[in-house]
Amino acid sequence: MSDALRRIYDERWVVNRMWIMQHTGASAATVARWYAQREQYPEELRFPEAACMLQRTHYYDQEAVETFWNAWQADVGTGRLRSAGRRPGDGQGNRGGGWGRERREQAVAAALAALRQAGGYQRGMAAQLARHHGGHERGWQRAVAEARARYKHGQHPDGTEVNRQPAP
Helix, strand or coil: CCCCCEEEECCEEEECHHHHHHHHCCCHHHHHHHHHCHHHCCHHHCCCCCCEEECCEEEEEHHHHHHHHHHHHHHCCCCCCCCCCCCCCCCCCCCCCHHHHHHHHHHHHHHHHHHHHHCCCCCCHHHHHHHHHCCCHHHHHHHHHHHHHHHHHCECCCCCECCCCCCC
């Protein structure tokens, strides 16, 4: 059974990373970082060295892991475990508010104004906008792409339709 979380090896309990994740609440990335960066910490906060490898899986002495975890909790804490430093979201940026979407709308409005002034898209427009307004060209490429779609469909940056037909 290669996926056992806990085993007896050399008359002591050894555990794999999955067990450590369940025991500590840490993510796989955090456990991997603890192991990879263990030499950077003082000995009392150092993640233990692998005790053995069984069927290509590292196992660690359970007592050493528990000692490490108790010291880590006392010294560092656990406030950011499972957060990876990010707020949960829909993976689509700041849609629905925040300065990110507001700033994006300003960039799209500037790109739409440049499209109208030029009479349509011209190659290198994103680079020109980046030089003129600042920021990265890739961000302006996204703003120009969004502005081009709105320009094609005759929309203002706020999403309202523009009547392209002349008044009777």
